[in-house]
Amino acid sequence: MSLYLTRNQVAVVAALALPPAVCAVLVPFRTGMSDADAALVLVVAVVAVAALGHRLAGALAALSAAVWFDFFLTRPYGQFAIGKAADVVTAVLLLAVGIAVSQLAARARKLKVIALTDDDYLAQIHHTVRLAETATSPYTVIDHVCRQLVGLLGLSGCRFEYGTLIGRPPRLEEDGTITWDHRRWDADRDGLPDEELELRVFHNGRFHGRFMLQPAPGAAPPLAARLVAVTLANQVGAELGTAGLAYV
Template sequence: MTRDRLALLLAGLAPLAVAAVLLPLRGSLENTHVALIMVAVVVAVAALGNRVAGYLAAGFAGLWFDFFFTQPYQRLTIDVRSDAETLVLLLIVGVAVTELAVWGRRQAAAASRDAGYLAGIQAAATVGAVGGSSHDLIRQVSDQLVTTLELRGCRFQRGVAGLGNPPRLQRDGSVTWHRAAWDADREGLPAEEETELLVESGGRLHGRYLLTATPHRPLSPERRRVAVTLADQVGAALG
């Protein structure tokens, strides 16, 4: 079971399970305390899963709080105004902590990707610095390009550029095809043809990488610029 599927399952079951555990304490436990415990359940689910799981957990937490802990009991109505306010606050806080959890996961994923890009550049630079063969460096950068751009394939050609007028990944990270800009942010690299990434140094062309894209895989400008930097490592070594 994937992490997101597990979170969706817990979103439906965890609030009910916690409500069942707290039910015997209904006469001695303040409803505000029950609501805080329910919020903790929402936080746990949101941290484990995604936005949908967090919202579902908040909704079910509010449902069971209303059903079991507000008068009249075992009915989806609320007679006491303070209980209604507590329910509204429970839902608001549940949504808020879900958004914070989603933001935190995105930040962690971005940091992990950045670390991976840096590791790839450092690995390529190390091969060149220690005097590794150009063949090894070309192959290693090819592997890094596949990972960075989520390609289906990548190959290197020496001494040619523009053959067949293919799409091109430019030095600034933009993509052009038939002299027009290509929206790589939304569409990724063109999948109909291989995209060329030139390998140059000091104004001299050494060859090109031909990138076989995965269809409709959006690529951020940062990832495309990392690919250019990797190609520059090969260009520096060949130069």
């Protein structure tokens, strides 16, 4: 998380610094370069910032590009004023196109992150299935899934209880939702509850035990991660069922 924030901070700095730097480089060529060509060069700078950071950085870069385009590359030079109507149009279009392109670039980066995350989820499920095929004891699979759940859900700890249903803690359900005292907890809005929650393990309708999940402060796994957690728990249920370790 800290690396992500650092990258976004760098993108904000680049959004403020890169457009004026590009404009300064173009100053010696401004008399022989059309405003449209200069604007296109600045759009490239905006896209570079948007690809590095978030949407805010891209929007700041677009605004910065329009402002410094006015200051450096339109007459009267060195002033925040535009003398020709055509230059006004170019500056406005630069701002609009820069913002639009920056949003598209940020969206594309987000989709790439989602795709990589989905691949990681599938890899975790595949790894557990392969382990279950080769493990000589279901306890090996349980320990492995506990470690997976810690990373997957942002937990501070995880343990497995065999055949116990003491208390009424919050519960991670089969559909990835969370219920607490017969009410649905909005995990997408509020993250995981501060209380320890359970993930029950069944196979063919038989109860085997439950994972007790201890959320770390601020843990807010997405629905996809919660569904993967349920899938991993079901794999443990299948292992315990095969081993004949069932509790009713």
